[in-house]
Amino acid sequence: MSNSYLGYHFTIEPKELGCEILIAELGEKAFESFIETDFGITAYVQKELWDDTILDDIYILSSPEFTISYVVEEIEQVNWNEEWEKNFEPIDVDGTCHVRAPFHPKTAAEYDIVIEPKMSFGTGHHETTHMMIQHLLENDLTDKTTLDMGCGTAILAILAEMKGAKPVDAIDIDNWCYLNSIENAQRNNCQHISVYEGDASLLVFQKYDVIIANINRNILLNDMVTYVNCLNQNGLLFLSGFYTEDIPAIDAACTALGLTLQKTLERNNWVSLKYELGDRSLDY
Numbered sequence: 001m002s003n004s005y006l007g008y009h010f011t012i013e014p015k016e017l018g019c020e021i022l023i024a025e026l027g028e029k030a031f032e033s034f035i036e037t038d039f040g041i042t043a044y045v046q047k048e049l050w051d052d053t054i055l056d057d058i059y060i061l062s063s064p065e066f067t068i069s070y071v072v073e074e075i076e077q078v079n080w081n082e083e084w085e086k087n088f089e090p091i092d093v094d095g096t097c098h099v100r101a102p103f104h105p106k107t108a109a110e111y112d113i114v115i116e117p118k119m120s121f122g123t124g125h126h127e128t129t130h131m132m133i134q135h136l137l138e139n140d141l142t143d144k145t146t147l148d149m150g151c152g153t154a155i156l157a158i159l160a161e162m163k164g165a166k167p168v169d170a171i172d173i174d175n176w177c178y179l180n181s182i183e184n185a186q187r188n189n190c191q192h193i194s195v196y197e198g199d200a201s202l203l204v205f206q207k208y209d210v211i212i213a214n215i216n217r218n219i220l221l222n223d224m225v226t227y228v229n230c231l232n233q234n235g236l237l238f239l240s241g242f243y244t245e246d247i248p249a250i251d252a253a254c255t256a257l258g259l260t261l262q263k264t265l266e267r268n269n270w271v272s273l274k275y276e277l278g279d280r281s282l283d284y
Helices: 015-026 080-087 127-138 155-162 175-187 217-229 244-256
Strands: 005-013 033-036 040-046 067-075 091-093 097-100 111-114 146-149 168-172 193-197 208-214 231-243 259-267 270-277
Touching: 005 015, 015 033, 015 040, 091 127, 097 127, 111 155, 127 155, 127 208, 127 231, 127 259, 127 270, 146 155, 155 168, 155 175, 155 193, 155 208, 168 175, 175 193, 208 217, 217 231, 217 244, 231 244, 244 259, 244 270
Parallel strands: 097 111, 146 168, 146 208, 168 193, 208 231
Antiparallel strands: 005 040, 005 067, 033 040, 091 097, 231 270, 259 270
């Protein structure tokens, strides 16, 4: 890229939760790439899209629950490949699924996924993505119609197709995620993934055997009825993007809609839940 960039180097305490929230908030601005560091994140924004109010309404920066400082560096030209190679390590999930960048060597893992790591979230590094991969690895997806809602880099849609799911729809509201998902599906030679830009309002007449939704607590609760209405009888719903303390609210919403909790995974206070739709007919 020939554009000049500003790199915001954030130091965040506590780091894990703070990084997640800050990336979500900065993603609503003109920031287009994020790299996790030892102390927080570095966020990049094109200089021509920057103004001195860009951080004014970033809530977490004034939250008493976090201590956040930053320095800003002007960069004439970002060598993204160099940045990713310095910061992106391959991911191994249970010795079965390997997630790597194009510059990493191929391994003998049963499922070898190549992701262009333009953002740290969605590469498999985050706890929620890791657990969702574990769920998919444990389930038979052969010929299952599948939805990856809030697909990010489409890593979960790609794994679903590798495990035999078809057709697979991948949806994300973010334009960058939409474009990157198309790229990554092509990069992994996927033939059955269709990528759409939008939110749950796109789900009108579709029906799925499997729905994957790794988003956040509030969106999941808001869209749960839509997910269930799109789920075939005995279909599976995999949820993540929330914390241990959010389980009661999520489970209450799911149970009220006829879903039965099948499995819970926890990793560093993040949670991923597997539900199955029961035999009763729903009409909401």
